[in-house]
Every structure is written in C-alpha cells, then in structure tokens.
Amino acid sequence: MNKAYDPIIDPSARIGSNVRIGPWTLIGANVEIGDDCDIASHVVIKGPTRIGKRNRIFQFASVGEDPSDMKYRGEASLLEIGDDNVIREGVTLHRGTAVGGGLTRIGSHNLFLPYAHVAHDCFIGNHTIFSNNAAVSGHVIVDDWAILGGFAGVYQFLRIGAHSFIGAQAHVNMDVPAYMIIKGTPPQPKGINIIGLERRGFSAEAIHTLRQAYKVLYRSSLLLEPALAELDALAATCPEVRVLTDSIRASTKGILR
Secondary structure (H helix, E strand, O other): OOOOOOOEEOOOOEEOOOOEEOOOOEEOOOEEEOOOOEEOOOOEEOOOEEEOOOOEEOOOOEEEEOOOOOOOOOOOOEEEEOOOOEEOOOOEEEOOOOOOOOEEEEOOOOEEOOOOEEOOOOEEOOOOEEOOOOEEOOOOEEOOOOEEOOOOEEOOOOEEOOOOEEOOOOEEOOEEOOOEEEEOOOOEEEEEOHHHHHHOOOOHHHHHHHHHHHHHHHOOOOOHHHHHHHHHHHHOOOHHHHHHHHHHHOOOOOEOO
C-alpha cells in the first residue's frame, strides 16, 4: 500500500532504470524520464515532457508546466531536456506553445541555479549556466556555453550568443553576439569573455584575434556591414571569429552595440 508521502506517478509515465524519485513528488501523464536520473522530493513534472539520462532535479522544481502565455489555449506542446543537467531548487521550465512551434528544448550539461526560469518556446544549448533567479522570456535562444548572472533577464524573441556572459541584474533587450560580456542598466558590451574562453581551452592566438574583432565591432567608427567585412578577413585565419560573425548575421532584432 502506498504511503501518503510516496511519489505520485501517472500510469502513462515512462520511467527508465535506476531512477530515484523522492517523496511527495508528482510525475504527470506523458512524461518520459531517462536512466539514472535523481529527482528529489516535492518536484512537479508535467507532460508531455521528455527528460534524458543522468539529470538531477532538486526539490520544488516545476518542470513541464503549462506555458505562461495568454495565447496558450491548452494545445498539445512539449518540453525536451537532454542529459546530465542539474536543475536546482525552485527552477521553472515551461513547455512550448502552438504559436512558437510547440516545443521548448534544453540541451545537455546545463546548470540551472535556484529559481531560474526558462519560458515557453525557448531553445537552450549545452553547457550553459543560469545563475540564481536568471530568467529568459518566451522564444529566446541561448547558445552553448553562455552564462547568465544572478537576476539577469532576457526579453522575448532574442538570442544570446555562444560563450557570452550576461552580468548580474542586466536586462537584455537586443541580441548578444558570441563571446561578449554584457553588463549594466541599460546593458552594454564590456569586452570579450576572456576568462571563460581560457577555461575552455581557447588558444592565446585565438583570444588575441577575438579581442581585435571586438575593437573592430565596438571601438571603431565603422558601421555594421563594413565592420563585418573586416571581421570576415580575420575569420579567414581564425575560425573562432566565424562564430562571432555568424551570430551577428543570425540576429533578427539587432545586436547590442
């Protein structure tokens, strides 16, 4: 006989092998949980949600909840989560909406610190860090290795480039190119994320060239298209610069500059 504090698991949920589920946790209908996950007490996971392997979800997290979008009318939508993520206390991860394609996707090896929020229809890459209370609005893309500081916020439909760093309490209102440090209110570019790049094994030569690229983009008087032409020349000998130029050209809302 189940005890009152046993987890409640919907019969349609599919639970992998060696999954630990703590007391008072609710696993809803159409939820899939991969092998070797560790889910603490007082967690709510609603479906349709697919969770990969070796994820760790701490107490009071809300995963796969209905999107908080006034256009949502109860249509079927999905949250997909990859492998090896850490989802700390009170984190909220919402499913997608029909308007946004019906999918919120989170990659692998991400760290979500307490009370971080990922809204509907967002695409989060791999190896990102969301610090305490960092939040992204609907339809946001966060590329690999990006870091959001505590209480940082990102407006809807924006893109945060790979290896970028968003400072604490910054409220981002335009696209952020790859590698950039963004700080302040209003948010402003402050340089290349050198410490992050060094930690990830970027060569001294690549970092030096990226610093040159930053000066072209932010310290010269060039308009964006002539600046991109100079960056393309740098990318011919330094492929890391191509990540920067691609992120600029992928912008649909304009970049912070």
